[in-house]
Amino acid sequence: MKASPHLISDESFIDVPKRLRHLLAELIGAAADDVFLGNSASWGLQVLANGLPWREGDEVLVMADDFPATVFPWFVIRRYGARVRQLDISQPVPTPEVLERQISARTRVVCLSWVWSLTGHVIDIPALAEVCLSRRVHLVVNATQGLGALPFDVQSTSVAAVTCSGFKWLCGPYATGFAWIDPEVRESMHPTQAYWLALPDDIALDLNREGQHRQREELGARAYDVFGTANFLNFLPWSASVSYLLTETIDAIAAHDRALVGRLIDGVADTAYRVISPTDPDHRAAIVVVTAGEERANAGLHQLLAEAGVDAALRGGNLRLSPHLYNTADDIDRAVAVIRSHDRLPKHRIG
Numbered sequence: 001m002k003a004s005p006h007l008i009s010d011e012s013f014i015d016v017p018k019r020l021r022h023l024l025a026e027l028i029g030a031a032a033d034d035v036f037l038g039n040s041a042s043w044g045l046q047v048l049a050n051g052l053p054w055r056e057g058d059e060v061l062v063m064a065d066d067f068p069a070t071v072f073p074w075f076v077i078r079r080y081g082a083r084v085r086q087l088d089i090s091q092p093v094p095t096p097e098v099l100e101r102q103i104s105a106r107t108r109v110v111c112l113s114w115v116w117s118l119t120g121h122v123i124d125i126p127a128l129a130e131v132c133l134s135r136r137v138h139l140v141v142n143a144t145q146g147l148g149a150l151p152f153d154v155q156s157t158s159v160a161a162v163t164c165s166g167f168k169w170l171c172g173p174y175a176t177g178f179a180w181i182d183p184e185v186r187e188s189m190h191p192t193q194a195y196w197l198a199l200p201d202d203i204a205l206d207l208n209r210e211g212q213h214r215q216r217e218e219l220g221a222r223a224y225d226v227f228g229t230a231n232f233l234n235f236l237p238w239s240a241s242v243s244y245l246l247t248e249t250i251d252a253i254a255a256h257d258r259a260l261v262g263r264l265i266d267g268v269a270d271t272a273y274r275v276i277s278p279t280d281p282d283h284r285a286a287i288v289v290v291t292a293g294e295e296r297a298n299a300g301l302h303q304l305l306a307e308a309g310v311d312a313a314l315r316g317g318n319l320r321l322s323p324h325l326y327n328t329a330d331d332i333d334r335a336v337a338v339i340r341s342h343d344r345l346p347k348h349r350i351g
């Protein structure tokens with residue numbers, strides 16, 4: 001397209017982001033007008049951090065050990081006299097009871113990752129959303145490590161906003177993401193930006209002669225789109241991925257991933273490796289974190305897996321395996337075989 005620019009029509013500047021917005025909205029059961037496009041999970045959070053109407057002394061509650069992308073974007077609220085309170089809890093993820101106790105009169109937002117990337121623990125979104133609703137606090141969820149592998153519908157819980165990277169379970173290229181903000185919450189926000197290509201649907205596009213230059217107020221969530229919305233190189237392949245996920249259905253993909261995860265957990269059950277992630281099918285995601293209890297041994301196994309062509313991640317000193325729709329039972333068996341062979345090595349050779 002770059003070599004033959006006539007292949008890039010003026011209309012595609014509108015149609016490419018529009019199609020992606022609709023696909024992402026379908027994925028989470030939302031209206032397309034309530035979804036905006038980003039380049040990361042952080043994008044949606046920074047929009048909220050800069051757009052929500054803060055008052056002096058307000059606070060955002062986050063977990064101290066949550067993934068940094070869930071925490072960092074909020075730090076800018078200092079400039080509005082608000083602050084981030086980081087909570088240290090002794091549990092893998094906050095329960096409704098813990099949250100209930102920790103929400104203070106100053107708390108305006110609670111922001112949490114849906115699935116913990118270092119352990120695979122999953123928060124109970126509906127229960128936490130209920131607590132937040134009863135305290136008139138916005139629950140904002142970073143869905144990056146869940147969406148695409150687990151079903152999610154914004155209609156079924158009272159979350160205030162959801163943000164998500166596109167390059168994990170949604171199989172997009174790097175530098176993709178999106179967010180959804182409940183329309184009532186969005187109504188309360190200040191505009192944070194104005195972009196010439198953020199146009200209402202009913203404006204016929206003339207890229208160079210749009211007429212009057214004024215801040216547009218009738219844009220819905222797309223007012224918060226990351227600039228460069230016709231990001232062909234990233235958004236066309238990401239649209240193809242999301243469309244494919246929707247065609248296969250997230251329920252079917254979740255069942256497939258669940259079976260692979262179960263096979264993996266069973267395969268390592270009687271080894272010296274300990275599964276850190278939840279093993280109960282009702283409380284786990286598609287992330288399986290295992291450890292030999294010692295970082296060097298984990299690093300050694302990571303190396304062996306790589307040599308066997310198994311892509312695992314070494315995260316926080318532990319091994320993370322994340323099977324998804326492109327994996328098969330054979331892939332899992334191959335990983336399990338390597339893990340089991342490593343398990344049998346004499347202790348002094350491990351690592």
Ligand SMILES: Cc1ncc(COP(=O)(O)O)c(C=O)c1O
Pocket residue numbers: 039040041042043067069070113115117142144145164165166177
């Ligand atoms: C929970 C979680 N959120 C977000 C990200 C990425 O953040 P961003 O898209 O803002 O760069 C990751 C991984 O990279 C993650 O594991």
